[in-house]
Amino acid sequence: xxxxxxRGVVKRFGDNTVLSGVNLDxxxxxxxxxxxxxxxxxSTLLRCVNGLEAMNDGTIRVDGRSVLQDDxxxxxxxxDVGIVFQGYNLxxxxxxxxxxxxxxxxxxxxxxxxAEERAHFLLDRIGLADKADAYPDRLSGGQQQRVAxxxxxxxxxxxLLLDEITSALDPELVNEVLEMVTELAYEGMTMLLATHExxxxxxxxxxxxxxxxxxxxxxxPPSEIFSAxxxxxxxxxxxxxxxxxxx
Amino acid sequence: MVTPAVAxxxxxxxxxxxxxxxxxxxxxxxxxxxxxxxxxxQQTNNGFLAFFCxxxxxxxxxxxxxxxxxxxVVDVDGDEADEAVARSARRIAVAAIATSAALTLGLxxxxxxxxxxxxxxxxxxxxxxxxxxxDVVDGFWLNIQIFIIAEILVLGxxxxxxxxxxxxxxAAAPLRWxxxxxxxxxxxxxxxVTIYLVGFGLPLTSLPVVSNPDLSIDFGPFxxxxxxxxxxxxxxxxxxxxVAEVYRSGIESIHWSQDAAAxxxxxxxxxxxxFVVVPQAIRRVVPPLMNDFIGLQKDTALLxxxxxxEGFNIARIYAGNSxxxxxxxxxxxxFLVITIPMTRFADFLVARDQKRLQAGSG
Numbered sequence: 001x002x003x004x005x006x007r008g009v010v011k012r013f014g015d016n017t018v019l020s021g022v023n024l025d026x027x028x029x030x031x032x033x034x035x036x037x038x039x040x041x042x043s044t045l046l047r048c049v050n051g052l053e054a055m056n057d058g059t060i061r062v063d064g065r066s067v068l069q070d071d072x073x074x075x076x077x078x079x080d081v082g083i084v085f086q087g088y089n090l091x092x093x094x095x096x097x098x099x100x101x102x103x104x105x106x107x108x109x110x111x112x113x114x115a116e117e118r119a120h121f122l123l124d125r126i127g128l129a130d131k132a133d134a135y136p137d138r139l140s141g142g143q144q145q146r147v148a149x150x151x152x153x154x155x156x157x158x159x160l161l162l163d164e165i166t167s168a169l170d171p172e173l174v175n176e177v178l179e180m181v182t183e184l185a186y187e188g189m190t191m192l193l194a195t196h197e198x199x200x201x202x203x204x205x206x207x208x209x210x211x212x213x214x215x216x217x218x219x220x221p222p223s224e225i226f227s228a229x230x231x232x233x234x235x236x237x238x239x240x241x242x243x244x245x246x247x
Numbered sequence: 248m249v250t251p252a253v254a255x256x257x258x259x260x261x262x263x264x265x266x267x268x269x270x271x272x273x274x275x276x277x278x279x280x281x282x283x284x285x286x287x288x289q290q291t292n293n294g295f296l297a298f299f300c301x302x303x304x305x306x307x308x309x310x311x312x313x314x315x316x317x318x319x320v321v322d323v324d325g326d327e328a329d330e331a332v333a334r335s336a337r338r339i340a341v342a343a344i345a346t347s348a349a350l351t352l353g354l355x356x357x358x359x360x361x362x363x364x365x366x367x368x369x370x371x372x373x374x375x376x377x378x379x380x381x382d383v384v385d386g387f388w389l390n391i392q393i394f395i396i397a398e399i400l401v402l403g404x405x406x407x408x409x410x411x412x413x414x415x416x417x418a419a420a421p422l423r424w425x426x427x428x429x430x431x432x433x434x435x436x437x438x439x440v441t442i443y444l445v446g447f448g449l450p451l452t453s454l455p456v457v458s459n460p461d462l463s464i465d466f467g468p469f470x471x472x473x474x475x476x477x478x479x480x481x482x483x484x485x486x487x488x489x490v491a492e493v494y495r496s497g498i499e500s501i502h503w504s505q506d507a508a509a510x511x512x513x514x515x516x517x518x519x520x521x522f523v524v525v526p527q528a529i530r531r532v533v534p535p536l537m538n539d540f541i542g543l544q545k546d547t548a549l550l551x552x553x554x555x556x557e558g559f560n561i562a563r564i565y566a567g568n569s570x571x572x573x574x575x576x577x578x579x580x581x582f583l584v585i586t587i588p589m590t591r592f593a594d595f596l597v598a599r600d601q602k603r604l605q606a607g608s609g
Contacts, residue, residue: 078513
């Protein structure tokens with residue numbers, strides 16, 4: 001059974017249909033990349049998976065749990081599903097260590113000492129141990145985003161959602177974040193990510209899904225999608241991305 | 248147009264020189280007019296008025312013209328000597344303005360000297376202030392007790408109302424409506440009306456606690472009778488409405504992505520509010536919150552309509568008995584001693600927060 005099973009997911013914002021019947025499977029330890037133009041519904045799909053957006057129709061199951069708009073069930077589900085946003089969204093009034101330990105302490109009810117030990121361990125691994133007591137606005141964008149990933153990982157999630165996490169970064173800071181994600185992939189973290197970084201999707205993802213106007217037009221291993229796309233629109237999207245220098 | 252001395256006349260002509268003449272004239276009129284007016288002001292105000300009408304506008308005109316002339320010279324990279332002339336014209340004009348203003352102020356004070364002495368006697372009679380001050384301070388201590396307790400209650404009550412108003416779901420609709428109606432009513436009523444109604448009205452009802460004449464607060468330094476307690480209740484109702492709105496604006500100013508991030512790591516709606524949204528909101532609303540607190544502190548004086556023997560009431564009694572308002576001035580000083588440091592403290596909190604958020608510790 002797949003870790004994530006989305007069936008016929010429909011999402012509308014007013015008259016605007018953003019997702020029109022999406023089916024998607026993500027297996028455990030798999031990295032799935034969603035690609036597609038802006039507005040194709042990548043982010044919305046991610047946000048539906050952890051219930052930050054309510055679906056209009058369809059079902060999503062994560063690890064056997066249905067994603068329903070029920071507060072208590074969603075709170076439980078989100079323990080297992082981490083999410084990292086384009087804009088980092090660290091809590092500016094808390095130091096790095098407090099950002100990372102808030103979830104484990106309040107949601108997993110870990111003791112402050114255990115939570116901090118784990119946070120220090122994670123921060124140490126990404127070379128940010130010396131920033132533990134700093135406040136987010138003293139960090140570079142790349143450092144903030146890596147802390148945001150650590151904050152999600154501190155919950156020991158079964159699934160990590162990454163929502164265009166390098167789009168807001170200066171080009172020279174993109175790599176430090178992507179390297180970290182690559183490492184997580186090697187360690188077997190299940191990830192569903194929306195991205196504009198085609199080279200990264202090609203190197204790291206096990207499966208690539210091309211979204212167009214709220215539907216998955218084509219999916220398959222990156223070798224297939226990037227070298228021999230079967231759908232004309234996929235080919236056109238890749239050609240335009242190539243021209244823009246993103247491949 | 249016979250100016251043979253200047254072979255190639257610059258575009259600005261003799262504007263700098265004219266500006267300098269104008270400013271000297273303004274300065275001269277200011278000084279001469281001031282002296283004349285000073286000599287005559289004991290008999291009539293006319294000279295003083297004429298002086299004011301002439302010298303100040305002229306000096307301002309000279310300043311503007313001097314600026315204009317200097318701009319023109321600089322625009323065409325004109326003669327440096329002309330530039331210096333225009334600059335000195337401006338300086339003299341500024342001196343003329345300062346002289347006019349100072350003389351006007353001085354003459355006003357002088358001609359109103361007798362009246363001002365009355366002001367001193369009425370408001371600042373040292374004898375009266377000294378005689379009344381111990382009792383006034385005693386009464387003011389009641390104001391302090393009242394606003395300390397009211398502020399603590401307002402902080403909690405306001406947050407509760409703000410939270411009520413933001414409670415989601417259909418079941419919570421009555422809570423939201425209660426919050427909206429409450430805020431509308433108590434922000435709309437004059438504070439003194441609420442105080443009057445609560446203070447005189449509730450004891451006439453058979454409501455528990457508030458109608459009990461033995462209602463009092465008695466712990467530590469706090470000693471408050473029923474009227475003072477009802478006064479606290481009234482002030483809490485009035486300022487709770489303001490502070491609820493302050494909290495609400497603060498909560499709404501926190502970008503929704505912060506809530507999304509908090510919910511994303513599994514925090515419940517309430518936890519997100521408590522650990523992520525409200526702490527940031529409160530930091531943002533410290534200055535307006537302090538403003539409302541200062542308002543509340545001042546409005547404790549309104550409780551005199553209930554007959555509470557707070558500082559203003561006592562000062563008023565003194566003033567009535569001595570036909571002199573200085574006792575009330577003494578009370579005013581008491582208030583300023585509290586409220587001015589309070590505003591400085593608010594500034595300090597904001598600055599400290601700013602600094603801490605930017606302090607990168609290694």
